[in-house]
Amino acid sequence: MGNRFSGHGLVIDGLVYLSGSDALPLLKVDAVLVDLREGLERNGREFDVAALINLPFRELSSGYAALPQDKPLVLADCVGLKSKDGVRFLLGKGYESVASLNGGMVDWEREGFPTIIDRSEELTGGCACQLKPRKDHRFGC
Numbered sequence: 001m002g003n004r005f006s007g008h009g010l011v012i013d014g015l016v017y018l019s020g021s022d023a024l025p026l027l028k029v030d031a032v033l034v035d036l037r038e039g040l041e042r043n044g045r046e047f048d049v050a051a052l053i054n055l056p057f058r059e060l061s062s063g064y065a066a067l068p069q070d071k072p073l074v075l076a077d078c079v080g081l082k083s084k085d086g087v088r089f090l091l092g093k094g095y096e097s098v099a100s101l102n103g104g105m106v107d108w109e110r111e112g113f114p115t116i117i118d119r120s121e122e123l124t125g126g127c128a129c130q131l132k133p134r135k136d137h138r139f140g141c
Contacts, residue, residue: 004031004072004097015087016099020113021042023074023101027051031072036060036086037105041078044121045105057082064093072097079104 007013008026009018015101018026027033027049034046040050045051055063057077067073073090075083092097101108109115 005099009099009102013112017080017084017102018074018099019102019107020111023099024049024113026072027074031074032068033075033101034075034086036075036077036082037103042121043105044118045109046116046118047076047105047108048116053105057086060086060089064090067095068133069095072099074099074101076108077104079106 003016005018005026007017009016009022011017023031023033032051032053033047033049035054036057037054038058040071051071053067056065067090073095075086075090076123077083077086080100083104087098087100103110105115109117
């Protein structure tokens with residue numbers, strides 16, 4: 001299949017990094033976005049793209065075989081740190097067309113790319129140690 005991201009984005013140490021403007025046209029054609037975020041990392045935000053697979057980073061090593069090898073994969077997380085490790089992992093498992101979404105959901109949303117926002121799922125709190133979902137589902141608040 002070869003690396004179908006050739007000529008797109010930046011290549012650093014053999015890894016492809018795509019900006020949102022690099023990734024979106026590819027996602028509209030045949031690339032698949034693999035969202036590695038889990039739980040509270042989602043902060044009420046979802047990528048609004050047609051081809052999306054949610055696979056939390058902690059499950060990547062056990063669930064990667066379910067990812068298509070015949071499609072280019074764009075891995076995304078909150079800010080682009082775990083996705084870089086995910087790209088390395090998948091390349092080591094024989095995947096050829098894998099890229100990291102530079103800046104993750106933070107840059108994707110900030111730059112105005114398609115995002116679904118559920119305000120009731122946003123985190124709120126005075127400091128990072130106190131963050132919690134705005135709506136506590138356990139008590140129906």
